[in-house]
Amino acid sequence: xxxxxxxxxxxxxxxxxxxxxxxxxxxxxxxxxxxxxxxxxxxxxxxxxxxxxxxxxxxxxxxxxxxxxxxxxxxxxxxxxxxxxxxxxxxxxxxxxxxxxxxxxxxxxxxxxxxxxxxxxxxxxxxxxxxxxxxxxxxxxxxxxxxxxxxxxxxxxxxxxxxxxxxxxxxxxxxxxxxxxxxxxxxxxxxxxxxxxxxxxxxxxxxxxxxxxxxxxxxxxxxxxxxxxxxxxxxxxxxxxxxxxxxxxxxxxxxxxxxxxxxxxxxxxxxxxxxxxxxxxxxxxxxx
Amino acid sequence: xxxxxxxxxxxxxxxxxxxxxxxxxxxxxxxxxxxxxxxxxxxxxxxxxxxxxxxxxxxxxxxxxxxxxxxxxxxxxxxxxxxxxxxxxxxxxxxxxxxxxxxxxxxxxxxxxxxxxxxxxxxxxxxxxxxxxxxxxxxxxxxxxxxxxxxxxxxxxxxxxxxxxxxxxxxxxxxxxxxxxxxxxxxxxxxxxxxxxxxxxxxxxxxxxxxxxxxxxxxxxxxxxxxxxxxxxxxxxxxxxxxxxx
Ligand SMILES: Nc1ncnc2c1ncn2[C@@H]1O[C@H](COP(=O)(O)OP(=O)(O)O)[C@@H](O)[C@H]1O
Ligand SMILES: [Mg+2]
Numbered sequence: 001x002x003x004x005x006x007x008x009x010x011x012x013x014x015x016x017x018x019x020x021x022x023x024x025x026x027x028x029x030x031x032x033x034x035x036x037x038x039x040x041x042x043x044x045x046x047x048x049x050x051x052x053x054x055x056x057x058x059x060x061x062x063x064x065x066x067x068x069x070x071x072x073x074x075x076x077x078x079x080x081x082x083x084x085x086x087x088x089x090x091x092x093x094x095x096x097x098x099x100x101x102x103x104x105x106x107x108x109x110x111x112x113x114x115x116x117x118x119x120x121x122x123x124x125x126x127x128x129x130x131x132x133x134x135x136x137x138x139x140x141x142x143x144x145x146x147x148x149x150x151x152x153x154x155x156x157x158x159x160x161x162x163x164x165x166x167x168x169x170x171x172x173x174x175x176x177x178x179x180x181x182x183x184x185x186x187x188x189x190x191x192x193x194x195x196x197x198x199x200x201x202x203x204x205x206x207x208x209x210x211x212x213x214x215x216x217x218x219x220x221x222x223x224x225x226x227x228x229x230x231x232x233x234x235x236x237x238x239x240x241x242x243x244x245x246x247x248x249x250x251x252x253x254x255x256x257x258x259x260x261x262x263x264x265x266x267x268x269x270x271x272x273x274x275x276x277x278x279x280x281x282x283x284x285x286x287x288x
Numbered sequence: 289x290x291x292x293x294x295x296x297x298x299x300x301x302x303x304x305x306x307x308x309x310x311x312x313x314x315x316x317x318x319x320x321x322x323x324x325x326x327x328x329x330x331x332x333x334x335x336x337x338x339x340x341x342x343x344x345x346x347x348x349x350x351x352x353x354x355x356x357x358x359x360x361x362x363x364x365x366x367x368x369x370x371x372x373x374x375x376x377x378x379x380x381x382x383x384x385x386x387x388x389x390x391x392x393x394x395x396x397x398x399x400x401x402x403x404x405x406x407x408x409x410x411x412x413x414x415x416x417x418x419x420x421x422x423x424x425x426x427x428x429x430x431x432x433x434x435x436x437x438x439x440x441x442x443x444x445x446x447x448x449x450x451x452x453x454x455x456x457x458x459x460x461x462x463x464x465x466x467x468x469x470x471x472x473x474x475x476x477x478x479x480x481x482x483x484x485x486x487x488x489x490x491x492x493x494x495x496x497x498x499x500x501x502x503x504x505x506x507x508x509x510x511x512x513x514x515x516x517x518x519x520x521x522x523x524x525x526x527x528x529x530x531x532x533x534x
Contacts (some may be wrong), residue, residue, distance in 0.1 A: 128357065187381075189380075190383065192344055193382075194376065195370065196344065196374070198367055198370040199395055199398055199399060200398070207394060208383050212384065212385050215385065257303070282442070
C-alpha cells in the first residue's frame, strides 16, 4: 500500500516535469526563435478538395505507403528469417556458413549503405532481369488496380518491389537470429517424436516445431516489426514516397518544420502503438 | 520350430564422435509377438540400440532388417520402417501446442492421409484403450505424467505399428503413476504386439516379457528366457547387476 502511494507521488512529479519541459520548448521556440505556429494548414495535407472532389493528399498517401511497405517487409522478412534460421541451425556446414555470412554482413553494415548496395546492385538489376516493369505495363487494368491497392502506383511498382526486397533482406537478418534462438528452445525430443511417427521434415517444422517457435518468439518478432515500421523511412532516400519522404518534401515547400515533424511522429506512433497493442492481445490469447 | 523374425540385427556398431563405441557388433533377432525386455546399467547402449532400430541414430556398421525391409539409405524403406515401428520416450515428447486428440491424429493426417472423421474415430478408440477417453480435448500440460505417457502410447499406436519400442517409459513418472502405464503395456503384450522394452522395472521384465537382453558396454551380454534370467543367470555380469538391483 505504502509502495503504491510512493509511486503515485513519483509519477506525478515526473509528469509535471515532463509538462514543464514541453512548455519550455514551446516557449523557447516562440520567443527564442521567433517561430510562429501554423497548425491550420496541416489538415489539408491529409485531405484536400480537388476539382470539387475530396482527395487524399500527400500525408495520407505517405502513411498508406508506409503501411503497405511495412506489411510486405514484415511478411517477407519473416519468411527469409524462418528459412535462414532453420538452415543455419541444421547440420549442413555449408548452409551454416552461408547463413552466418548473410547475418553478419547485414548486421555489421550501416543500413543506409545496405540500402544503396541492395537497391542499385540487387534490386534494380533483378527487377530488370525478371522484367517487372514490362509485365506491369502489359497487364490488364484490374491487375493494375490490384497493384495500386496492395503495393504502389503501377508506374512505381518496380521501385517499390526492390525497396521491399531490400528492407526484407535487411530485417530478415535480425529475424534469422530470433528464429535461431527460438529453435534452440525447442527440445530435441520434439524432433525425435516427429521422426518416430514418420512425419516428413517439412511437416515436422510446419506442424510441430514452428508453431512452438513462433509462440515463444512473438514478443521479439513484435519489436522487430516495430523496427520495420521505423526503418522503412530509410527507403525515402531512394525516392519511395512513404511517410518520411512526403514529410521532407512538404517541409521543403512549406517550412513548417515543427508542425510537420510532430505530425509525422504522431503518425508513426499510431502505427507502432497499434501494432504492439494487437500483438499484446494475440500473445495473451496464445498463452491462455 | 518355426521362427518368424520381424527384427534381424547383425553386426550393429555405433561409434559416437570421439571414437566411443556405444554399440559393438550387436546381433540379435526378434520374433513376431515377442516381448523383449532390455536391461543393463546406465550407459550400456540400450537407448542407442532402440534408436538405431527406427533410424533415429545412424549406425556405423551392420545390418538392420525390419519386417523384411532393410534399413538403408532408401527413403521409401526408411519411411516404411519409421511408420511400422512406434516409439515411446522417457520424456513423453507430446506436442504441447496441440490437444491430446490432435497429438494422436497428426501423423494419421499427414503421413497416412486419412480423412478427419476417421482420424477422430481412431483417436477416440485409442484413448478408450489407454483409459483416458475424457482427455481428448485437453492440452498435454493439463495431464498428469502417467496420463501424458498413455497419450504418447496412443499416439504411437495410431500409426498401427508392428513393433513398439519403449525407452524407459516409466522412469520419469511418480511411483503412483507407474502401474497405470505398465498396465497399458501389459495389455499390449497380451494382444500380441512385438515389443522391445528398455526398463528398470524388474517386475515387468520378469512377468510380462518372454525374453531378456542384458546389455553392458555396448554388447549383449546375455540373451535368454525371462524366467531363467532372474532365477539362474549364466553370466557373472548379469548376476552382479541383479544382485545390485534386486
Ligand atoms: N549423442 C551422443 N554423443 C556421444 N555419446 C553418446 C551420445 N548418446 C549416447 N552416448 C554415449 O553412448 C553410451 C550409451 O548411451 P545410451 O545408449 O544412452 O545408454 P543407456 O540407454 O543404456 O543408458 C553412453 O556412454 C553415452 O554417453
Ligand atoms: Mg537410456
